[in-house]
Amino acid sequence: MTEPLMATYKRLPVAFARGEGVWLWDTEGRRYLDALSGIAVCGLGHAHPAVRDAICEQAGLLVHTSNLYRITEQERLGAMLTEMSGMDRVFFGNSGAEANEAAIKIARLHAHRRGVENPAILVAENSFHGRTLATLSATGNRKVQAGFEPLVQGFVRVPYDDVEAIETAAANRPNIVAILVEPIQGEGGIRIPAPDYGQRLRELCDRHGWLLICDEIQTGMGRTGRWFGHEHGGTLPDVVTLAKGLANGVPIGACLARGAAAEVFGPGSHGSTFGGNPLVCRAARAVLETIVAEDLIANAAEQGAYLLDGFRTALNDVPGVVEVRGRGLMLGIELDRPCADLVGQALEAGLLINVTAERVIRLLPPLILARSEADHLLEGLTTLVKRWLSDA
Numbered sequence: 136m137t138e139p140l141m142a143t144y145k146r147l148p149v150a151f152a153r154g155e156g157v158w159l160w161d162t163e164g165r166r167y168l169d170a171l172s173g174i175a176v177c178g179l180g181h182a183h184p185a186v187r188d189a190i191c192e193q194a195g196l197l198v199h200t201s202n203l204y205r206i207t208e209q210e211r212l213g214a215m216l217t218e219m220s221g222m223d224r225v226f227f228g229n230s231g232a233e234a235n236e237a238a239i240k241i242a243r244l245h246a247h248r249r250g251v252e253n254p255a256i257l258v259a260e261n262s263f264h265g266r267t268l269a270t271l272s273a274t275g276n277r278k279v280q281a282g283f284e285p286l287v288q289g290f291v292r293v294p295y296d297d298v299e300a301i302e303t304a305a306a307n308r309p310n311i312v313a314i315l316v317e318p319i320q321g322e323g324g325i326r327i328p329a330p331d332y333g334q335r336l337r338e339l340c341d342r343h344g345w346l347l348i349c350d351e352i353q354t355g356m357g358r359t360g361r362w363f364g365h366e367h368g369g370t371l372p373d374v375v376t377l378a379k380g381l382a383n384g385v386p387i388g389a390c391l392a393r394g395a396a397a398e399v400f401g402p403g404s405h406g407s408t409f410g411g412n413p414l415v416c417r418a419a420r421a422v423l424e425t426i427v428a429e430d431l432i433a434n435a436a437e438q439g440a441y442l443l444d445g446f447r448t449a450l451n452d453v454p455g456v457v458e459v460r461g462r463g464l465m466l467g468i469e470l471d472r473p474c475a476d477l478v479g480q481a482l483e484a485g486l487l488i489n490v491t492a493e494r495v496i497r498l499l500p501p502l503i504l505a506r507s508e509a510d511h512l513l514e515g516l517t518t519l520v521k522r523w524l525s526d527a
Contacts, residue, residue: 147478147479147482149161149482150162151167153181153182154169154177154180154181154182155180155181155182156180156181156182156501156503157169157170157180157181157500157501157503157504157505157508158180158181159181159487165485166485167482167485167486167487168485168486168487168500168508168511168512168515169181169487169500169501170486170487170488170498170499170500170512170516171487171488171489171497171498171499171500172380172499172500172501173384174353174379174489174499175321175353175358175379175380175465175499176379176380176383176384177380177383177384177501178356178357178358178380178383178422178426178431178501178502178503179383179422179425179426179431179501179502179503180501180503183383183425183503185421185422185424185425186382186383186384186385186418186421186422186425188421189417189418189420189421190385190414190417190418190421192417193208193413193414193417193418194414196413197413197414198412198413198414199409199412199413199414200412200413201408202406202407202408202410202411206411206412206413206416207413208413208416208417208420209227209411209412209413209416211416211420212227212411212416212419212420212423213225213227215420215423216377216389216391216423217391219362219423220362220363220375220391221371221393222375222391222392222393222397223392223393223394223397224391224392224393224397224398225389225390225391225392226389226390226400226405226407226410227387227388227389227407227410227411227415227416228387228388228389228390228407228410228411229386229387229388229407229409229410229415230265230378230386230387230388231264231265231350231352231353231376231377231378231379231388232264232265232266232267232270232388233265233267233378233388233407233410234352234376234377234378234388234389234390235264235265235269235270235273235315235350235352235376235390236265236267236269236270237376237390237405238315238348238350238374238376238390238392239256239269239270239273239315240400240404240405241346241374241390241392241396241399241400242254242256242312242313242315242346242348242374242396243256243289243312244399244400244404245312245313245346245395245396245399246312246313248399249312249344251310251312252310253289253310254289254310254311254312254313255289255290255291255308255310255311255312256273256289256290256291256311256312256313256314256315256348257290257291257292257293257301257304257311257313257314257315257345258273258274258275258290258291258292258293258314258315258316259275259292259293259294259295259296259316259317259320260275260292260293260294260295261275261276261295261320261323261324261326261492262274262275262276262295262315262316262317262320262322262323262350263275263276263279263317263320263321263322263323264315264317264350264352266279268283268286268287269287271283271286272286272287272288272290273287273290273315275292275295275323276322276323291304291308291311295316295320295323295326295328296326296328296329296332298332298335298336298339301314301336301339302339305339305343311343311345312345312346313340313345313346313347313348314336314339314340314345314346314347314348315348315350316336316347316348316349316350317349317350317351317353317354317364318333318349318350318351318354318359318363318364318365318367318368319353319354319359319364319462319465321353321354321465321491321497322353322491322492323491323492324467324469324491324492324494324495324497325460325461325465325466325467325491325495325497327460327461327462328368330367330368331368332368333365333367333368333369333370334368334369334370336370337370337371337372340373346373346374346396347370347372347373347374348372348373348374348375348376349363349364349365349372349374349375349376350376351363351364351365351375351376351377352376352377352378352379352388353379353465353499354465355375355377355379355380355381356377356379356380356381356422356426357380357426357431357432357435357463357502358380358435358463358464358465358499358502359435359439359462359463359464359465360432360433360435360436360439360440360462360463360464361432361436361463362432363375364462367462371393373392373393373394373395373396374390374391374392374393374396375390375391375392376388376389376390376391377389377390377391380422380502381419381422382415382418382419382422383418383421383422385414385415385418385419386409386415387410387411387415387416387418387419388410426502429503431502431503432502434502434503434504435463435464435502435504436463438464438500438504438505438506438509439461439462439463439464439465439466441506441509442461442464442466442498442509442512442513443459443460443461443466445509445513445517446459446466446468446513446516446517447459449513449517450468450517450520450521453520453521453524454524455470455471455472455524455527456468456469456470456471456520456524457469457470457471457494461498464498464499464500464501464502464504465498465499466497466498466499467491467495467496467497467498468495468496468498468516468520469494469495469496470494470495470496470520470524471494472494472527473490473493473494474490474493474494474496474523475490475493476523477490477496477519477520477523478490480519480523481515481516481519484515484519485515486512486515486516486519488516496516496520498512498516500512
């Protein structure tokens with residue numbers, strides 16, 4: 136029954152009817168452990184009572200007005216986000232791509248006001264920032280860009296985790312005004328930079344007067360065992376973008392900024408019809424409150440370390456396994472060959488995973504993951520990988 140839909144996804148042959156916690160049940164009643172969380176979206180798992188109750192209550196009061204008026208829930212959520220992030224102000228949209236679009240516009244407008252006529256933003260190879268024309272142009276993946284040329288100009292690309300390449304770019308491109316970077320590359324294969332990468336980026340930005348923009352769409356909201364992925368590097372960006380896990384599946388994006396970057400937008404310079412409406416903001420507020428109340432960031436760190444150690448031990452010296460890496464509940468198992476077939480085999484085994492960068496099994500289980508569920512994932516996926524590699 137997919138004929139009415141544009142063929143933008145190669146969908147697996149399953150449809151889910153309901154969920155509870157880390158588990159999903161399909162229309163035939165079969166149960167699956169969701170180790171993908173809707174691609175880092177459902178950090179509280181499925182049908183969490185706090186989110187359910189918040190949505191139902193708010194839907195009975197007010198779903199949407201307009202940003203032409205004050206929105207109390209938006210103001211409450213904005214206060215929570217700025218306090219926890221160290222940012223000054225926030226703009227709400229509907230997705231990660233919109234949050235990154237806002238960040239790009241902030242960088243350009245900030246530069247123009249400083250007299251830079253053709254500002255350029257430095258981005259990384261193998262990055263992923265979205266599928267709008269500007270964000271796919273910033274993305275370091277030709278498969279995402281192919282067929283959509285001409286791309287949006289104004290992006291300078293360098294290898295990820297290569298500060299020397301940035302220094303070279305700075306020497307040759309005086310119109311660079313910002314760096315847009317993921318603290319950990321998610322779609323790029325769970326690529327974790329050197330421990331001092333963030334600090335060195337911050338130093339470069341301070342030296343050259345650039346804005347440091349951290350794309351926390353996938354790494355934010357406790358996913359890595361901290362509120363934000365950039366916290367592991369001990370640095371504070373000028374702009375932070377959020378989406379995915381912010382409202383546990385209710386569409387919302389947020390672009391947070393501090394200092395001069397927070398003062399760039401004025402009335403009429405940017406906007407969003409649906410952005411930050413009462414329903415989505417109430418859901419997001421419930422997510423933030425629950426993460427704190429249930430100490431889920433600590434749980435993500437604990438269960439993530441347990442899984443990382445477990446997979447490394449179980450797959451140590453297994454031919455075909457290149458590396459197991461991760462931070463918090465954002466893990467990747469890199470194999471020495473393309474392994475997209477594993478997704479279907481995992482589905483048959485009752486596990487929801489995906490493969491990114493062709494050879495990396497990506498795991499993004501909910502932040503509520505319990506030890507028994509981590510064991511289920513560890514044992515099931517280890518068995519599957521070993522069998523697949525021996526048969527391949």
